[in-house]
Amino acid sequence: MYIPVILGTAREGRQSENAAKFIHAEAAKFGFQTELIDVRDYRIPATDNTQQSPTAKKLEEKISRADGFIIVSPEYNHGYPGELKMMLDLLYQQYAYKPLGICGVSGGPIGGARMAEQLREVAVELHMVPIREAVYFPLVQNLFDEKGNIKDKAYYERIKPFFSELEWYARALKVARESTKR
Numbered sequence: 001m002y003i004p005v006i007l008g009t010a011r012e013g014r015q016s017e018n019a020a021k022f023i024h025a026e027a028a029k030f031g032f033q034t035e036l037i038d039v040r041d042y043r044i045p046a047t048d049n050t051q052q053s054p055t056a057k058k059l060e061e062k063i064s065r066a067d068g069f070i071i072v073s074p075e076y077n078h079g080y081p082g083e084l085k086m087m088l089d090l091l092y093q094q095y096a097y098k099p100l101g102i103c104g105v106s107g108g109p110i111g112g113a114r115m116a117e118q119l120r121e122v123a124v125e126l127h128m129v130p131i132r133e134a135v136y137f138p139l140v141q142n143l144f145d146e147k148g149n150i151k152d153k154a155y156y157e158r159i160k161p162f163f164s165e166l167e168w169y170a171r172a173l174k175v176a177r178e179s180t181k182r
Contacts, residue, residue, distance in 0.1 A: 001067045001170050003032040008073030008084035010040040016105035018144040019137045020072040023103055023159070027070065030163045037062060039083045044090065056090045063091055068099040068170040069128070074140075075106045075115035088122065096127035097177050099169035101162055103135040111136025131169055133162040 005027060007020040020036060027034045037059075044055050051060065063069075073080045088095075100123045104112020113136060120130040135158060137143055145151055 001032050001167060001174075002034070002065055003027060003068045003070060003166065003170065004035050004037045004062060004066055005070045005072060006037045006039070006084075006087075008039055008071050008087075009076075009081045010038075010043065010083045011074075011081070014074065015107070015140045015144075016072055016074040016137070018148045018150075019103060019105045019140060021148060022144075022150050022155070023070055023072055023135070026156070026159055027163065030160075030167075032163070032167075035062075039081070039087050042087045042090065043083060044086070051090060059087070059090055060094055063094040066098060067174050068101070068166055069095075070101045070103060070166070071119065072103040072105065073112065073115055073119065075104060075108075075110070075112040078114040078118075080115045080119050084119075085122070088126065092126065095123075097173050098128055099166055099173060100128045100130045101133065101135075101166040102130065103137065105137040105140050107139065107141055109138050111138035129169055129173060131162075131165045133165045135159055135162050 005024040009016055024036045042055055042059050044053050073084055102116045104116045106112045116134055123130045
């Protein structure tokens with residue numbers, strides 16, 4: 001199963017990068033074929049909705065190939081970053097009937113839960129299937145050491161049901177997508 005991890009912010013000094021790298025590494029250990037997709041690499045002018053730019057075509061190849069997605073995103077002002085929305089909006093049908101696991105990140109105690117609520121609504125509009133399980137990284141500034149290693153070892157157990165549910169949906173939806181192609 002190819003399940004890329006999308007890092008949903010391009011801000012300088014982003015603390016969610018540690019969370020994305022942790023999730024990416026653990027997704028690979030879980031058995032997913034994965035890569036880290038950084039929104040920094042997929043920025044285009046806000047008015048370009050042609051899906052014809054080299055950037056959009058590069059993203060289309062990855063999204064079309066994916067069996068599901070994990071988005072790791074910070075919460076900014078109760079929402080998700082604009083650059084993530086712009087990247088998602090580059091495509092449409094390529095997301096259809098693929099599961100989405102959401103990982104929220106925040107400097108506060110809620111861990112990005114409000115961002116996850118908004119992102120679920122957009123995912124549904126893109127015909128993705130947001131899974132129920134989520135992973136939250138509250139007070140992110142305290143969760144990782146200076147080398148980017150997670151300090152709270154409970155996360156290793158916390159992510160197992162998240163990956164298991166994502167895998168279940170990815171397999172089921174892949175079968176469904178393939179059966180409709182016949």
